[in-house]
Amino acid sequence: MQNKMPRSGDLALYAEKLHPRISELNLTRCYLCGLSLENSSTSPDHIIPQNIFEKGSGNRPFLPTHATCNNAKSRDDEWFKRVVDLMAASGSPVADASAQQFLDKALLESHDAYVIGAKVRNFRLARRLLRPARSDSLQVTYDGMVVPQISLGEENAARLHAYIASLCTGLFLRNVPDAEPSFPTVNWVQYAQAELTGRGRLVHEQASELTRSASTDGTMFCQRWSTEGRGGPSTVLYLGSALAEDSSRGFVYVQFYSAVGFFAIF
Numbered sequence: 633m634q635n636k637m638p639r640s641g642d643l644a645l646y647a648e649k650l651h652p653r654i655s656e657l658n659l660t661r662c663y664l665c666g667l668s669l670e671n672s673s674t675s676p677d678h679i680i681p682q683n684i685f686e687k688g689s690g691n692r693p694f695l696p697t698h699a700t701c702n703n704a705k706s707r708d709d710e711w712f713k714r715v716v717d718l719m720a721a722s723g724s725p726v727a728d729a730s731a732q733q734f735l736d737k738a739l740l741e742s743h744d745a746y747v748i749g750a751k752v753r754n755f756r757l758a759r760r761l762l763r764p765a766r767s768d769s770l771q772v773t774y775d776g777m778v779v780p781q782i783s784l785g786e787e788n789a790a791r792l793h794a795y796i797a798s799l800c801t802g803l804f805l806r807n808v809p810d811a812e813p814s815f816p817t818v819n820w821v822q823y824a825q826a827e828l829t830g831r832g833r834l835v836h837e838q839a840s841e842l843t844r845s846a847s848t849d850g851t852m853f854c855q856r857w858s859t860e861g862r863g864g865p866s867t868v869l870y871l872g873s874a875l876a877e878d879s880s881r882g883f884v885y886v887q888f889y890s891a892v893g894f895f896a897i898f
């Protein structure tokens with residue numbers, strides 16, 4: 633299956649460069665809660681959860697946050713990793729293998745689900761993720777091929793919406809000094825599903841258009857991690873841009889396993 637977005641030609645616009653220094657950002661607030669960082673105990677938060685990267689992936693973006701906010705986020709990070717794996721599974725062998733491993737563990741744990749004291753974290757998480765899905769929404773058949781599809785259900789979709797808004801805000805703030813972005817409009821697209829069903833096509837077009845037409849006199853940023861060198865599929869890729877005339881407006885696009893993309897417009 634062909635991944636259509638973003639095209640490598642589009643990416644050439646976005647120089648892959650080092651982040652500005654944290655001190656150059658003039659940060660005053662914690663991006664997770666929006667409150668002042670002054671006189672608080674802080675810790676560096678990895679904006680994109682570490683569990684999505686290959687071991688040893690360098691130069692990952694972080695921002696100082698309240699230590700308490702950072703702690704609270706780590707629960708969401710594991711949930712997010714599982715959501716991304718499930719969403720990307722039909723378009724990426726890496727995500728598929730990771731999702732399989734998780735579901736296998738959950739299935740094993742399910743035998744002990746009602747034993748007091750048994751460790752059933754994966755089982756509980758899998759239930760929370762999959763319970764809202766009807767069994768007939770888990771897969772579609774297309775051209776004789778069965779393509780697994782996960783329907784997240786409303787509860788998970790709302791949580792994903794909030795998580796992505798926060799993640800993209802963090803990436804924007806990490807790259808654009810003096811920015812004060814408002815809460816973004818958020819969308820996402822699963823490439824395989826978009827191609828089979830046409831769902832998400834609008835986001836495809838919207839994102840492609842934006843990545844091509846971003847104004848070169850504003851701030852543009854991009855980082856990419858790949859297991860197979862520069863030409864290989866990206867494990868994680870993000871890019872974005874801020875307007876020259878208003879550094880609090882712009883967009884961030886973040887993509888996992890070259891199979892699922894999230895998009896925020898500020």
Ligand SMILES: [Zn+2]
Nearest residue numbers: 662665698701
């Ligand atoms: Zn905070």
